[in-house]
Amino acid sequence: MSTLSAAFSILQELERTLEAVKPSEIEALTKRITEAENIFVAGAGRSGLMMRAFAMRLMHMGFRVFVVGETVTPGIAEGDLLLIGSGSGETKTLTSMTAKALSIGAAVGVVTIVPESTLGSLATTKAIIPAVTKDSTAGEGSSQPMGTLFEQSLLLLLDTIVLNLMELQELQGAAMYGNHANLE
Secondary structure (H helix, E strand, O other): OOHHHHHHHHHHHHHHHHHOOOHHHHHHHHHHHHHOOOEEEEEOHHHHHHHHHHHHHHHHOOOOEEEOOOOOOOOOOOOOEEEEEEOOOOOHHHHHHHHHHHHHOOEEEEEEOOOOOHHHHHOOEEEEOOOOOOOOOOOOOOOOOOOHHHHHHHHHHHHHHHHHHHHHOOOOHHHHHHHOOOOO
């Protein structure tokens, strides 16, 4: 497969996958974010990197957002939102923090492949990305390795939420630049 045809194959997979995400689930997550006092994001591995990128955009929009595990992250409280990205929905550290957040009275949003997973079942709000899990066999729905399709789709879904939030807040990218890092 040539480099360019591989790129087009990836784009087709992304288009097919994201077209299958229910708009109502994206809207519900968007609404949940606007209702939260503080937003805590978490994920493991590459999904965690996508969640960190999302946290940055939320900060640019003026939301109080924290990445779980950072030394400056405060405790979660009632009225807060824990938002998790997990393809399998079974990552033990994430299921543990979800149980803790729920016991405190925080809401939990999950973006996952498996709605009946532990995280999918515990979530108060969820969006399902119908990708393949990292342990699926190559060619079983994606030409890409492991959880790549989910991770790419997760980033694009979260960027869709950013656009929804920008529209709700009537924000332009230039206005968000005021919160951009300036010690680089």
